Amino acid sequence: MNPMALSYDQHFQSAIARLKMENRYRIFANLERDAARFPTALWRPEGEEHAPREVTIWCSNDYLAMGGHPASLDAARDALERHGAGAGGTRNISGTHHPIVELEAELSDLHGKPAALVFTSGWVSNLASISTIATLLPNCLILSDALNHNSMIEGVRRSGCEKQVWRHNDVDHLEELLQAAGRDRAKLIVFESLYSMDGDIAPVEKIVALAEKYNALTYVDEVHAVGMYGARGGGICQREGVESRVDVIEGTLAKGFGALGGYIAASPAIVDAVRSYAPQFIFTTTLPPMVAACARAAVRHLKHSGEERARHQHMALLTKHALRAAGLPVMDNVSHIVPVMVGDAARCKAASDLLLRRHSIYIQPINYPTVAIGTERLRITPTPRHDEAHVAELVEAMVDVWSTLGLPFTESHVIPLQARASASRGPCAYLELKNAAE
Numbered sequence: 001m002n003p004m005a006l007s008y009d010q011h012f013q014s015a016i017a018r019l020k021m022e023n024r025y026r027i028f029a030n031l032e033r034d035a036a037r038f039p040t041a042l043w044r045p046e047g048e049e050h051a052p053r054e055v056t057i058w059c060s061n062d063y064l065a066m067g068g069h070p071a072s073l074d075a076a077r078d079a080l081e082r083h084g085a086g087a088g089g090t091r092n093i094s095g096t097h098h099p100i101v102e103l104e105a106e107l108s109d110l111h112g113k114p115a116a117l118v119f120t121s122g123w124v125s126n127l128a129s130i131s132t133i134a135t136l137l138p139n140c141l142i143l144s145d146a147l148n149h150n151s152m153i154e155g156v157r158r159s160g161c162e163k164q165v166w167r168h169n170d171v172d173h174l175e176e177l178l179q180a181a182g183r184d185r186a187k188l189i190v191f192e193s194l195y196s197m198d199g200d201i202a203p204v205e206k207i208v209a210l211a212e213k214y215n216a217l218t219y220v221d222e223v224h225a226v227g228m229y230g231a232r233g234g235g236i237c238q239r240e241g242v243e244s245r246v247d248v249i250e251g252t253l254a255k256g257f258g259a260l261g262g263y264i265a266a267s268p269a270i271v272d273a274v275r276s277y278a279p280q281f282i283f284t285t286t287l288p289p290m291v292a293a294c295a296r297a298a299v300r301h302l303k304h305s306g307e308e309r310a311r312h313q314h315m316a317l318l319t320k321h322a323l324r325a326a327g328l329p330v331m332d333n334v335s336h337i338v339p340v341m342v343g344d345a346a347r348c349k350a351a352s353d354l355l356l357r358r359h360s361i362y363i364q365p366i367n368y369p370t371v372a373i374g375t376e377r378l379r380i381t382p383t384p385r386h387d388e389a390h391v392a393e394l395v396e397a398m399v400d401v402w403s404t405l406g407l408p409f410t411e412s413h414v415i416p417l418q419a420r421a422s423a424s425r426g427p428c429a430y431l432e433l434k435n436a437a438e
Helices: 008-021 070-083 092-095 096-111 123-137 150-159 169-181 205-214 268-277 289-304 307-326 345-359 388-405 412-424 427-437
Strands: 031-033 042-044 051-058 116-121 143-147 161-168 189-190 218-219 248-252 260-268 336-343 379-381
Touching: 031 051, 031 260, 051 388, 070 205, 070 289, 096 116, 096 260, 096 289, 116 123, 116 268, 123 150, 123 189, 123 218, 123 248, 123 260, 123 268, 143 150, 143 169, 161 169, 169 189, 169 289, 189 205, 205 218, 260 268, 307 336, 307 388, 345 388
Parallel strands: 143 161, 143 189, 189 218, 218 248
Antiparallel strands: 031 042, 042 051, 116 260, 248 260, 336 379
């Protein structure tokens, strides 16, 4: 080999080395979910795959555990036997199978919109829809919330349209930008209803009112809210009574509904335009019938059942209270997301590793670029399948890890250390102990 020739691998190795030096290199946990026993799973450590260990998952985006619900599984099995494993093509080339058509009808009904369109993922649905909608509008100005998800940012970038970023959830700043743009210019406001890293919720009614006042189109990402909020699981906009006033609702089938895929629900004209122009939709093979059937069953079930939502909120609240009582730095929010601040990439990874290896608790570290440098955290997501015993084990493990690594508690950790003795009696017993000590 010519010694002067370009070494391609060296560049890739250097790029990976930079990530490791910055403590941003991501290591995947080899997990086997147990549908019947979720949140229990089997973990196969690298080099020890032959000897799996039972762990408890505390960071799944299958928020309502619908991925293992009997209705979802039965629908998937039936569709697999009837239609086979794959879709057979794109939507234009034999891939518009009946289960995907039924799923889109279910989703349009969920949000009270005339039409819906399903994509292979929520990331693709944002990229395709935002870029296509904005491109088709003349001289469109995109107004994007500062903390929008990467998929939304990529959709804005791909559109090639002018963009302005408004301060996160700051409706006064948004109004300034809308006013400056004028009523006659095409404007697309893109924002999320629930921001998954901090767990805060957008002032959706105020944003929609501003859009109406200044003649702007609204596009809301409800990915972390569909299934979990609203009387029928339609999300935050449904809960706040503004669903009919939002122009485009985007959601996922991979979180609250426990399956796979993304979608938009909107007017027939918007949906047809995205269907007809978005290359990410046109040239992608359709979701398999078994996945579409599984998702449809979950959506239909959650339209009529509030049991999972109620239990989910209860466990989220209980987990937050128990962790806060132990002096752990839980970020404040009113959603189901439970972020525990660490503030350093290396220590965040060390905390995650220690939880897994010492306590058999899996919580993935959240580092840059998902969150800003200096705001690294553990993101905990309780589900209806977690119980008080799980919470007690989590509190005890977190206290031990914080103490071992010298991470700061929010108050004296005399009481958190006492919690070890009471943890087996459950988080309520721990709260009683803390209150008595105060």
